[in-house]
Amino acid sequence: MEEGRNSGEKETALGGRSLTATSQDGGGQISVVSLAQGKVEGGKVYSGDGVLGYLEMLEAQAHELGLKQEEKEQQEKKLNRLKAKVQELRTRRDELRAKVELQEKRLLDKEGVVTDPARPSAQTVLEWKVKSIKAMLQVFYLTGISGKLTKQGVCFCISTAYEGTYLDSYYVDLLIKPEVKIQRHSVPIFIPLEQIAKKYLQTDIRRFLSILSDHLNAYVGRRHQADQLEEHFSDRIEGTLQRNSLCNLLVFNYTVSSDNKTFPFNVRLLYGDLCCSLPTEAIISCTPGTLPLLARMAAAHSNTFRQMALHKAFDSVINAKESQH
């Protein structure tokens, strides 16, 4: 249909023919009647009458014929392609059907002549058990803290996530005798692992793991927010986002416009609680800082940053200011 419309537009420029005649049938036959029609209409459009006009009209018709031919060829090609695909899918379906039948037949043969559909074979039971154990292990892994007994102790795996996105996994390999000790780990060096271990590892392993998991999840969450901010809003931030290893201090600049004037705002986000992925302080300064409107905006922005995830907060902050005028 699209091809018809395109050539139709050309035709209206030349001779004002109707659209429907060209698109539906692939035959591309133009009856003598329509030709005659065209001639009359052609005569209307072209000021030059007689031979020249007639020649022009013929040329236009030839061109139009060519287009229709092309369109017909393309449609044929498309049809052939689709036919081939249908054929291919049909053969595939037949193959798979044959495979399934063969499998069923094999199963029947294994069980012997008497097949009791209510009593599953030992093989299927085993397969089901393995599958359900694998699923159970996956569930444990997805809960965030999972572990495996080793020769000398236990190896815990802490998997982190932020708002539905699964992020990194960290391992802690513990020795149990003579006392609980960390043999090795893959926790980043800036997470205060030794401090947490000193406080809780000997007395309460569960608490140790839970606090370590909080630290790791919060760190990964802060890092994820900073990454998202840089990825989606780097054009709205002046310069670059200043961060550090723990992502517990983020500084950046953005502009706020009001009454056709732009004001630069500077944000300092401090995350005082290392187990938390929201800032404890959001210090917003703007120059000049004297306008009361700016002070109100700064306070509002500060609240937003402290309550929502960084990239979402920034999104709402920019969009909110645009709606102010």
Added chain:
Amino acid sequence: MDEVVVEYIRRTVLKIPRDEIMAVLQKWGFLSEAQLQTINFRQTKESISHSVAQLCEESSANIKQAALLDIIYNHIYPNKRAWSVYHMNKTGEETDFFDFRDFKKKFRRQIQSALINVTINFREYEDNAIWIRIAWGTPYTKPNQYKTSYVVYHSQTPYVFISASTLRSNLPLLCQAMVVASNYYNIREMELRSHCLNSLKDIVFKRYSQNFQTNYPLQERNVLTENEDLRINDENRSEKERIHRLNQECFGDGPQPKLDFAQYKLETMFKSDPKWDVLEKKEPFRCLVKFSSPHLLESLKSLAPAGLADAPLSPLLTCIPQKARNYFKIREKKSLHPGSFVSP
């Protein structure tokens, strides 16, 4: 000042392999694309360096840009320098809000309060690595741009990587500035040195592959896949598998950090059959053993499978990454290091 700067830039460009000069200059960003297009990179390096110098002179390059080019060069080719690792200690447990701007100010102030004639430049990279370049002068002379020290620091970590090259006399000042600027208490040099900066980072940040056993994701049993030619029978298959397993436990699966050498200073008593009466004086036998290699840990890992050593290897060799040191002093204390010689 200009000629010094331009000549310095020219010499820095000369250090870069010819095929990579364009890429480095683009990373530098001081010369525009149009200017870079005017350079014929198929000339000799000498000519290329002169073309670059010319362009820099026309664009009035200053010392800051020249220093930046040097930082970029050293960041791309860090293995040309020898790096040492330093460890810092903290007293309190408060959360540290590392502020990069603050850090730069404090660092500069510390150094310049003792020695005003220095050029200090900072550059932060995406992996939170801060590169500091310091060109040293003396109280009476301007900074010599060819006498530089480099410091690489990841914020909120207790490890600092320093490549002092020349003028080790300025090291104490440098260390002091690091401690003050990063809010730590003291700093000491570790027994860990190498040319490969990334491997040093891998060792102290424990980023090298460690074999952690987990239930999920399910780990496939690592079967030794040899040539499946059934005509070949491996008589020592079980031994091979034992060695392989022990090696895996010691070294893990993945690539090892790259170290150049391991040095063992022995101060142990020479133990021999008393009737042979060697060494009448009961003094420790002083001896230095140094293992050098383009890639020490990989070569240690392949010793047992190649049949050159028994598995498991001595813990003195395998403890290098875990203990984060490649300089050892072995003394007579039997409880720590059983360093006894087998008499000939």
